[in-house]
Amino acid sequence: MAIKVHGIAVSPYTARVLLCLHEKGLDYELLPVDLASGAHKQHSYLSLNPFGSVPALQDGEVSLFGKMVELNTRSSGGSEMNKLGKVLDVYEERLSKSKYLAGESYSLADMHHIPILVYFMGTAEADAITSRPHVSAWWDDFSSRPATAEVTAKMKL
Numbered sequence: 530m531a532i533k534v535h536g537i538a539v540s541p542y543t544a545r546v547l548l549c550l551h552e553k554g555l556d557y558e559l560l561p562v563d564l565a566s567g568a569h570k571q572h573s574y575l576s577l578n579p580f581g582s583v584p585a586l587q588d589g590e591v592s593l594f595g596k597m598v599e600l601n602t603r604s605s606g607g608s609e610m611n612k613l614g615k616v617l618d619v620y621e622e623r624l625s626k627s628k629y630l631a632g633e634s635y636s637l638a639d640m641h642h643i644p645i646l647v648y649f650m651g652t653a654e655a656d657a658i659t660s661r662p663h664v665s666a667w668w669d670d671f672s673s674r675p676a677t678a679e680v681t682a683k684m685k686l
């Protein structure tokens with residue numbers, strides 16, 4: 530029986546789940562949740578994910594959902610791009626030592642970044658990635674994976 534994913538592919542959280550399923554070659558059915566009409570706050574959906582967010586996953590008797598996390602954005606000064614640049618400098622250093630973030634094999638540590646990077650690469654700030662040789666090669670590597678291509682095609686509005 531196919532795994533049911535309740536969500537929408539434009540949601541980065543949903544896209545992460547789809548990436549994992551594609552990488553593992555698992556059958557799934559994507560059941561759209563109409564966020565615009567508030568379907569995710571209706572009783573029927575809340576029984577799948579009491580946090581009222583997408584995605585929610587059903588595999589037979591097993592149901593899984595993520596938890597909404599409050600992010601503290603009041604940290605030290607500097608623009609968001611400066612902060613991102615500092616993080617990417619750490620990635621550049623790391624990726625000069627190993628092909629992927631967690632070593633020589635592609636893993637969830639890399640996959641986790643894909644949906645947000647897909648959107649980020651469509652902005653005027655994309656050179657934050659392309660100007661860093663190791664980060665750029667890392668992006669080129671995983672963006673050419675079949676699973677990434679299949680899921681990013683679904684992410685287009």
Ligand SMILES: N[C@@H](CCC(=O)N[C@@H](CS)C(=O)NCC(=O)O)C(=O)O
Nearest residue numbers: 540541542581582583584595596597
């Ligand atoms: N930590 C959760 C967050 C999910 C989330 O925030 N999803 C957004 C869509 S990208 C959503 O459902 N927003 C509507 C809402 O929370 O009301 C997860 O990983 O599943």
